[in-house]
Amino acid sequence: MYLHGTSTINAQGHLEIGGCDTVDLRNQYETPLYVMDEALIRQRAREYIEAFKKSGLSFQVAYASKAFCTMAMCRLVEEEGLSLDVVSEGELYTALQADFPPERIHFHGNNKTPEELQMAISAQIGCFVVDNFDELHLLNAIAAENKTQVNILLRVTPGVEAHTHEYISTGQTDSKFGFDISNGSAYEAVQLALDKPNLVLLGLHSHIGSQIFEVDGFQVAAERVSAFAVQVKHELGATFRVINLGGGFGIRYTDEDAPLEVSEYITAITDAVKKHFTRVYQTLPEIWVEPGRSLVGDAGTTLYTIGTSKDIPGVRKYVSVDGGMTDNPRPALYDSKYEALLANRALEEAEETVSIAGKCCESGDMLIWDTKLPHVVSGDLLAVACTGAYNYSMASNYNRIRRPAVVFVKDGRSDLVVKRETLPDIVANDLIPQRIQKQPFALERNS
Numbered sequence: 001m002y003l004h005g006t007s008t009i010n011a012q013g014h015l016e017i018g019g020c021d022t023v024d025l026r027n028q029y030e031t032p033l034y035v036m037d038e039a040l041i042r043q044r045a046r047e048y049i050e051a052f053k054k055s056g057l058s059f060q061v062a063y064a065s066k067a068f069c070t071m072a073m074c075r076l077v078e079e080e081g082l083s084l085d086v087v088s089e090g091e092l093y094t095a096l097q098a099d100f101p102p103e104r105i106h107f108h109g110n111n112k113t114p115e116e117l118q119m120a121i122s123a124q125i126g127c128f129v130v131d132n133f134d135e136l137h138l139l140n141a142i143a144a145e146n147k148t149q150v151n152i153l154l155r156v157t158p159g160v161e162a163h164t165h166e167y168i169s170t171g172q173t174d175s176k177f178g179f180d181i182s183n184g185s186a187y188e189a190v191q192l193a194l195d196k197p198n199l200v201l202l203g204l205h206s207h208i209g210s211q212i213f214e215v216d217g218f219q220v221a222a223e224r225v226s227a228f229a230v231q232v233k234h235e236l237g238a239t240f241r242v243i244n245l246g247g248g249f250g251i252r253y254t255d256e257d258a259p260l261e262v263s264e265y266i267t268a269i270t271d272a273v274k275k276h277f278t279r280v281y282q283t284l285p286e287i288w289v290e291p292g293r294s295l296v297g298d299a300g301t302t303l304y305t306i307g308t309s310k311d312i313p314g315v316r317k318y319v320s321v322d323g324g325m326t327d328n329p330r331p332a333l334y335d336s337k338y339e340a341l342l343a344n345r346a347l348e349e350a351e352e353t354v355s356i357a358g359k360c361c362e363s364g365d366m367l368i369w370d371t372k373l374p375h376v377v378s379g380d381l382l383a384v385a386c387t388g389a390y391n392y393s394m395a396s397n398y399n400r401i402r403r404p405a406v407v408f409v410k411d412g413r414s415d416l417v418v419k420r421e422t423l424p425d426i427v428a429n430d431l432i433p434q435r436i437q438k439q440p441f442a443l444e445r446n447s
């Protein structure tokens, strides 16, 4: 397994993260356990800020909190000077409870409810990323009721869809998100937004994909957005102060992945904006980006205790852990690949090929197919790397499995940031209607 951030193997042959021995972490917090390398999260945040500072452009780096949203994470994000994207009342509430500055919160989503819009207006958040015509009308109406004006970006689809290694140029974009540039909806949305007295149109937003390893998709998106800006300036006399080019910067899950450095993505984006907008505007727009995965993904490691094994001679050996698709649904959902390490015997030679199974009642509940490990026995500690993004945030209670705890580790110190769910938590919202409650014996008799 590739050792990310502060991960290292100590003199006892144990995996250590943030100066904390993972065997000690298991003893203290039990498994499954999400371990987040705080120094690595901070380092990634600083890489974004540094790259933008070098460009000389004004900027905001907004953490897409859906990747991993907890109150402690919101605190880290504020301390590092980033902004925060939220997509629901739950993420907004988490940020507000963590005292995250509302003016640095951006609200995304293709179906924000009236209640969510009202909550965000009351909190005086910094910006709404408006996704469709219904929202444009609704947000203006709610802002008017509140006798206020709100900042907006319009989410546009520039006809670029980026995948890991290539981008696809699509004409008419088939997507549930945003206003299409090529069919004129984006233009119509700009006209409408300019006419709405309670909306302040700051600019445009585009997000082209996720786990992207090349810069050309971002470059083409910047070019198409700039061409649209030219049209809007000439025909409507309006200029955009902000161009948001989204997130999607790739990370290394396995050695098949070759992401660029953060600075390479950002330099490509700022260079593209300089190149395409210099001929459009006297003052270059402020650039916003929204990394999610790349801020937290490789900072996370999940620790599991190994339980049963099933060896099918000549076929495969299954090794089961005390978690699975409930704490990491990505292999089942996306066929995602992960790497593992035997954390309590990390220096021993890998000698057998095994497949790591979860404990849920689904054949698809597999974490890793065919990985080499030392001979494992029940009670061993398994570490799966790169689980910081879209693991905790997508965790479920399938099979009524309790969701794991999350700890931040740094400089030999560990702090619980999410408690492990308890069995009473599992039934906390359950109700039994009176008519099917178990009756005392005397009442059961028909007299």
Ligand SMILES: *Cc1c(COP(=O)(O)O)cnc(C)c1O
Binding pocket: 064, 066, 067, 108, 207, 209, 210, 211, 246, 247, 248, 249, 290, 291, 292, 293, 294
């Ligand atoms: C999910 C999302 C992001 C973050 O994507 P990552 O791949 O995690 O960087 C950014 N912006 C928008 C609009 C998103 O939906």
